[in-house]
Amino acid sequence: GSLLSAEQLRKAYGPTAALDGAEFSIHPGEVVAVMGPSGSGKSTLLHCLAGIVTPDSGTITYNGHELSAMSDSQRSALRRSDFGFVFQFGQLVPELTCVENVALPLRLNGGSRKEAERAALTWMERLEVDDLRKKRPSEVSGGQGQRVAVARSLVTNPRVLFADEPTGALDSLNGERVMELLTDAARSTNAAVVLVTHEARVAAYSDREVVVRDGKSRDMERAV
Numbered sequence: 088g089s090l091l092s093a094e095q096l097r098k099a100y101g102p103t104a105a106l107d108g109a110e111f112s113i114h115p116g117e118v119v120a121v122m123g124p125s126g127s128g129k130s131t132l133l134h135c136l137a138g139i140v141t142p143d144s145g146t147i148t149y150n151g152h153e154l155s156a157m158s159d160s161q162r163s164a165l166r167r168s169d170f171g172f173v174f175q176f177g178q179l180v181p182e183l184t185c186v187e188n189v190a191l192p193l194r195l196n197g198g199s200r201k202e203a204e205r206a207a208l209t210w211m212e213r214l215e216v217d218d219l220r221k222k223r224p225s226e227v228s229g230g231q232g233q234r235v236a237v238a239r240s241l242v243t244n245p246r247v248l249f250a251d252e253p254t255g256a257l258d259s260l261n262g263e264r265v266m267e268l269l270t271d272a273a274r275s276t277n278a279a280v281v282l283v284t285h286e287a288r289v290a291a292y293s294d295r296e297v298v299v300r301d302g303k304s305r306d307m308e309r310a311v
């Protein structure tokens with residue numbers, strides 16, 4: 088069965104229907120690209136699936152549990168334990184070194200500095216940024232910073248990785264490298280990846296595409 092699914096999602100901001108009957112589902116280990124023009128509802132769909140935005144109606148089911156039946160604190164606990172996030176701009180903490188940034192989610196979950204940084208370095212090696220461990224985010228390039236952000240998103244072994252335009256601020260060469268490393272790393276841990284992008288060459292790294300238009304979604308079988 089699917090790990091995360093949504094049915095008939097509706098979400099309005101005032102008179103604007105951001106989502107108008109959107110559907111979604113993803114299996115463990117699957118990479119699904121959410122595509123569509125700017126303003127079509129992609130980010131709203133991602134935020135609903137991640138339990139950050141509450142839809143006006145519709146159901147979201149994660150691992151057999153309905154998100155709307157959970158309390159806010161249960162949903163935040165779920166986000167910390169089971170979900171990882173990567174955004175367009177890495178959003179690394181500028182005062183921390185790269186290894187401290189990657190270790191941060193484990194530290195926030197109560198892990199010791201030594202264990203957290205050991206796990207962080209393992210992920211940094213996989214993302215080929217372990218040599219940057221002592222640098223601050225301001226001292227690394229955009230592509231390197233995004234690879235550090237991907238390492239940070241995976242360090243807790245999430246079951247679902249939410250990536251919102253993860254290569255949006257990168258040139259195509261760096262963007263492709265980030266996508267290669269991100270999808271390899273996620274597949275190796277059987278994490279599902281919800282990848283929001285408006286770029287076809289980024290969506291090419293997915294197993295399947297869901298196209299959002301005017302708040303409605305449509306599943307596209309990849310014709311490969």
Ligand code: ADP
Pocket residue numbers: 100103104105123124125126127128129130131132
């Ligand atoms: P996309 O990610 O495809 O660009 P969004 O989900 O960000 O689309 O937005 C869908 C629509 O909902 C747009 O018209 C956007 O302006 C509107 N919208 C999204 N978030 C908000 C918000 N917090 N407040 C008001 N309008 C919003």
Ligand code: ADP
Pocket residue numbers: 126130251252
């Ligand atoms: P994206 O590029 O990922 O679609 P946006 O730049 O459209 O993101 O939106 C950034 C943030 O602002 C999101 O949290 C979104 O929900 C919110 N937002 C988008 N459109 C509006 C809007 N018209 N009014 C208020 N907030 C909005």
